[in-house]
Amino acid sequence: MSRDYVVGRIEDIPDKGSVAVRAGRQTIAVFRDGESFYAIHDNCPHKGGHMCQGEFEPQNALVRCPIHLWGWSLRTGELETDTRQMIRTYPVKVVDGQVVLSA
Template sequence: METTSHSIKVCKVSELLDGQSKCVQANGKDIAVFNIKGKLYAIDNICIHAGGTLNDGAIDEEKCQVTCNWHGWGYDLATGKCITHPRQDVFTGTYPVKVQGDEIFVEVK
């Protein structure tokens, strides 16, 4: 059975400034959307370690990473890879982001 994706409207481009993040809900999960130097990223808004939210974590724009405020677990926003875990195969979900006109959308399945 094939799962089709659909777009979830996040906000207007002008409402998510550089260095900011926003949380949206789609298909029963929270997704964090980040604007890093004009590039948009979307990841699951939950730290896989202990369930902290990532949209309010510390953003490192130079490294394109976010760090969970609860216990310091860090994630690469482009890949979802947990950069602070010793195993190389620990990831959180990522989602494609697109801009149509002046609106930001996240593609979810």
């Protein structure tokens, strides 16, 4: 069962950037593109690269893992070259200027 976590205010997350946040026992990478937010598990399913340190491509809603540069969709969690491989994504919403994710 998931629960909501307030992970900061909008301005705490740099535009076109990302931060790693804690949600319970999990570390989640939160990305911001203007008013759009995305959240994925911080550890790459391949070899554990920290996705919050990856190369964010806002125009494609995609992040490239910092270790081997595999591209993961921030919308669906799919690997761009093999959609059978997934990284976990989490719903994000903004409530009264606060960024809230469900994990």
